[in-house]
Amino acid sequence: MGSAVGVAVLAYRRRQQATDHDRSVSTDSAAPEPAPPQNVVTDAPYSTDAIQTAQDECYKLAFGVKSFDYQILGEHAAVLDRIAESAEQSVHQREYFPRRPMLLPKLLQALNDEESTRRTLVNLIVADPALAGSVLQRANNVFYRTSREPVDSLDRAIQTLGTDGLRGLMSVAIMQPIFRVPRGSFDNFADITWEQAQRCATAAESCASVTRSADPFIAQLLGLLGPLARIVLFRLTMDMYRQHPNVLPRAEVFIRSMQVHAPAVACSLAQSWELSDLATTALREQVDRVPPGQMGPLGRATYFGDLAGMVTLLAARDPQSWERAESLLIEQGLPARTARAVWNAAAELGRDANR
Numbered sequence: 001m002g003s004a005v006g007v008a009v010l011a012y013r014r015r016q017q018a019t020d021h022d023r024s025v026s027t028d029s030a031a032p033e034p035a036p037p038q039n040v041v042t043d044a045p046y047s048t049d050a051i052q053t054a055q056d057e058c059y060k061l062a063f064g065v066k067s068f069d070y071q072i073l074g075e076h077a078a079v080l081d082r083i084a085e086s087a088e089q090s091v092h093q094r095e096y097f098p099r100r101p102m103l104l105p106k107l108l109q110a111l112n113d114e115e116s117t118r119r120t121l122v123n124l125i126v127a128d129p130a131l132a133g134s135v136l137q138r139a140n141n142v143f144y145r146t147s148r149e150p151v152d153s154l155d156r157a158i159q160t161l162g163t164d165g166l167r168g169l170m171s172v173a174i175m176q177p178i179f180r181v182p183r184g185s186f187d188n189f190a191d192i193t194w195e196q197a198q199r200c201a202t203a204a205e206s207c208a209s210v211t212r213s214a215d216p217f218i219a220q221l222l223g224l225l226g227p228l229a230r231i232v233l234f235r236l237t238m239d240m241y242r243q244h245p246n247v248l249p250r251a252e253v254f255i256r257s258m259q260v261h262a263p264a265v266a267c268s269l270a271q272s273w274e275l276s277d278l279a280t281t282a283l284r285e286q287v288d289r290v291p292p293g294q295m296g297p298l299g300r301a302t303y304f305g306d307l308a309g310m311v312t313l314l315a316a317r318d319p320q321s322w323e324r325a326e327s328l329l330i331e332q333g334l335p336a337r338t339a340r341a342v343w344n345a346a347a348e349l350g351r352d353a354n355r
Helices: 007-017 049-063 074-090 103-112 118-125 129-139 154-179 189-211 216-242 251-272 277-287 297-315 325-331 336-353
Strands: none
Touching (some): 049 325, 074 251, 129 154, 154 189, 154 216, 189 336, 216 251, 216 277, 251 277, 297 325
């Protein structure tokens, strides 16, 4: 089955094929991993009480609950058991993960073709009004704009963003439709999870760009996989509850399934899309809860992207309660300058959405 994000890595995999036989499958794996700066904390644990609190608050926001009761018994426990049996295979089933849009392979092929012109890209992008709007919005982001004048044409937007900026946008555009879920239970879940996904992806991309230690496009893609895994598990859990028609779905069952299975599902997604060993290793580090100071560069970008995505999601809604959230990035080992850039990238996403 063709996957939605399989096409998002066509450009990357072609670059992989161009490397020498004795090099790793990713260009950033060829260089030795840089030693951490002297001010970086290298012994920070994977998770802390503050991080766990942030995760819990994000789940409360997504499911619209004020507290959790993790005493899961009876038919709810049976649902949880069925999820555990089915989680690994869920990434291969179309009802949980739809097929890719047809336009995007052409776009990614054009982006990877050095002979493609801006006119070719404009003609492709204009065929999708939503995508055209996303391109214009991204080109007007302060991260890309080079003048005070707004970018008001697709041709200029493509020139402003460049190939890397457009390639990163494509992965987000590919993902957005599959973050939708049928209305009926926990109607805010998909919208909140999509917002968090964009923040995580943007922060991971920024972390890789600022540190120059990993491919920003792949970091962005991996930043989307954690939230996508939760969407897959949401669909799976709803399906399991349909086998118990007299039982109302409980938020705690969804949340527990995501806490337990989401990292492994994200890793399975990467493997099913045949991402590089380096990308799969970065996600495996999240499954194994490796301390961030011991992760590889791509794993660290994914980790800090996820953390920044969480705390900026919360800070956007309650700035006073989360005013120290940025310091979590530094406490976990990110240098202050990098932490500020990552924070600003994820926070700017929310400011753009509210304009």
